[in-house]
Every structure is written in structure tokens, then in C-alpha cells.
Amino acid sequence: MKLRHTILAAFALIAVLATGCASSNTSREIAVSATANGFEPAVIDVKQGDTVVLVLTRTEEATCATEAHFEETGRKVDLALNEPQRVEIPTASKGTIHYACAMNMWKGEVRVN
Numbered sequence: 001m002k003l004r005h006t007i008l009a010a011f012a013l014i015a016v017l018a019t020g021c022a023s024s025n026t027s028r029e030i031a032v033s034a035t036a037n038g039f040e041p042a043v044i045d046v047k048q049g050d051t052v053v054l055v056l057t058r059t060e061e062a063t064c065a066t067e068a069h070f071e072e073t074g075r076k077v078d079l080a081l082n083e084p085q086r087v088e089i090p091t092a093s094k095g096t097i098h099y100a101c102a103m104n105m106w107k108g109e110v111r112v113n
């Protein structure tokens, strides 16, 4: 009887863990504005394995951040005024994804934790 309870408890624990794993991967769209002060917010924290899409929008005419160059992926995105650009961020491994304006003056980063 005691063994049976232990086995049931083990199955219950496995079920809880499996459910926890399945629901821990979430999908996120994160809005980033390119303004006269650069990319805002400049630092974003996400979880490894999550589906993460940055939605970059240049909201001011007077900014150097008219492009976003992604260091790790080599992707370059033109930021026309008030036209949101969607950029998927790779989150398979932990680390930091860096991006910057064409002159490398304004910088942003996505930290995969």
C-alpha cells in the first residue's frame, strides 16, 4: 500500500513538472521606440526558449537611430518613421543579442537568461 502511494506521488510529480515545462515557454512581443534618446527601453530581459519578437518603431524624426544593426544575426533593419518593424530574437541559447544604429552610437540589447 505504501509503495503504491509512492508510485502515485511520483506520477503526480511528473505530471506537475511536465505541465510546468510546457507552460513556461511564452510568446512575447516587446515594443521598442527609437527616439532622440536612442532605443527605449535599451535593455530587455527575456527567458531562454521563449518566442521573442521586438517591434521596433522610430517615433521621432530627429534621431540617428534610423536603422538597427543586429550584431549576432547580421540582420539590418531600416526604421522608417512610425513604421513598426518586427524582428524575431533567437533565444535557443543564453547570452546577449546586441543591436545598434548604423554609427554604433545608440545601442540596445536583449539578454536571454
Ligand SMILES: [Cu+2]
Pocket (backbone or CB within 6 Å): 064, 065, 101, 102, 103, 104, 105, 106
Ligand atoms: Cu547613430
